[in-house]
Amino acid sequence: MDETDELLSIRAAELYYEENKTQDEIGQALRLTRWKVGRLLAQAKQQGFIRIEILHPRARRLPIERRLREERGLEDAIVVSSAGVASPDELQARTAQAAADYLTALRPVPRTLGVSWGRTLFEISQHLRNGWATGVNVVQINGGVSLNRRAGTAAATAVAIAQKGGGSATLLPSPAILEHLATKEAIESDRVVAGVIELARSADAYLFSAGPADHTSVHIESGYLTEADVDLLVQKGAVGDVVGRYIDSEGNIVDPALDARTVGLTLDDVRDGRLRIAVIAGRSKHAVADAVVRSGLCSVLVTDEATALHLLDG
Amino acid sequence: MDETDELLSIRAAELYYEENKTQDEIGQALRLTRWKVGRLLAQAKQQGFIRIEILHPRARRLPIERRLREERGLEDAIVVSSAGVASPDELQARTAQAAADYLTALRPVPRTLGVSWGRTLFEISQHLRNGWATGVNVVQINGGVSLNRRAGTAAATAVAIAQKGGGSATLLPSPAILEHLATKEAIESDRVVAGVIELARSADAYLFSAGPADHTSVHIESGYLTEADVDLLVQKGAVGDVVGRYIDSEGNIVDPALDARTVGLTLDDVRDGRLRIAVIAGRSKHAVADAVVRSGLCSVLVTDEATALHLLDG
DNA sequence: TGCAAGTCTGCTCATATGAGCAGGGCCCCC
């Protein structure tokens, strides 16, 4: 396209998109045939001079979703738009909303839904509407009895999802990580705990998030790990955690000893699930999101635009 | 619009604008008639959920131009888009380019064009193409012999505009501001200088910018004023200068004594011009731009989007 | 200079879209 045409295509675009003129009128104004105007507009679009954004908290980016499905082999992808987002919290809220929408629209409705816990899951539970499903039973897939004042959000999350979905919640009555391997083995051999884990293994779908490997981790907040523990994991290559288990950029367990003391489904258990919905958003989670997708931990990803583009760049 | 419709209109917009589906196809996907889809899309637009931007250095904002004409009584307005602008310099370049485009397209072509000088005018002269006009004579409308190393840009600007326009330049051989009133009067009574000013008064069009009243002023850079002088002017209400004369937010001369020592057309001379093109862009010039437009100093304004919106808000 | 290939132009025709209208349902007020 020569420079004259480029300039004309911009003039035409102004009249077309900002002034709502018809191509015919534009033709008269610029002394061109209406066909030429149509071609100029097509060129302007094709060269990327025209940007159309949908500004709405619920807006999604379908072309990016398609690329994620096609290029990263996901069964499904939900990408919320970052257009007009002012803060990371808003992005998180949008993503949680999208996850709630996805669950609500899910067919067939899962009879049993395995869930993890954390800030993201809690927010999803808040965004779900009463009656989002009729009769969904929820089961926790990783340990979540918190050690401090925050106690209860893990349980509250599962219970809220279940109640709003007209079902009941089965909690996993265990800490996330135990200090000694023996304690962990003892807990897992407990009849109730073993039963919950068995139920979790048979869930129709899993819904989980991932946490970044940094000092903002819920594991630090909940008292399971210290900042130094996390620093050490990062040194060993950790990019974040999924269902309480720290992974490197390839999705492999970073610290097998720590992992052995972690209660709940193993990563292989998760990978065996048929429908595995990961909800991961925000700058700090780009690396984990990548690891989760790369290693096939999820079959469906709900995320934000920037994270999605990060996955596609790599 | 109820919430369901709002959400549907977003889904429809995604399919329409991002996936290029027809309204009919969208209707099938969302189980709506195609007329409903059309109405949802119209609502989405009308509610401002759809933003269409033209991303190009030469893109203009025609609706804002119209508002400036209608609400601020300008004969014409050129507003360059700030979409995708990375730095103030880029904005300045875009505006200068737009001014050059405007001059080039101007009909009837002015026989004599009166110009001021400064960074903006210099940049306009650089963006003009050889042969932008055939036979335009240029005359300086305010004093511009610089006192320091920067000497010559004032003259170079006028000469470049004239040469590229196939005409010649008449320079005003005088400093911008003189130390003593007597000297100024002596200079203005000089035959040559008086003749140039007379010629300037009779110009078909004026092209000028405005400077902010701060320490970045060209008057400081050129040595006509000290930083303290400018601070004092600001204290007296100055928002900036036009053809070397400092004005307040109403467009009135701030310091009559200083003004009397300033060589060139007076503000009233400028206001008597038929075609008065002001080129003013950038955050720091919002206040002067407002004063210039308010007080009728210009009949045509070339500016950037943010400045234009500032004028319309006030 | 002459020819071939590629590009651009203005058209015809099919399709997509928007304006405007009539019928039907809903709500509000009596």
Place this chain on the structure above:
DNA sequence: GGGGGCCCTGCTCATATGAGCAGACTTGCA
């Protein structure tokens, strides 16, 4: 409970737009 008015729906019809085609024009090369 009845009537009037409002809004929403699905339609017809006019218009705007995009696909595709044939001829003209330019360009490169012999």
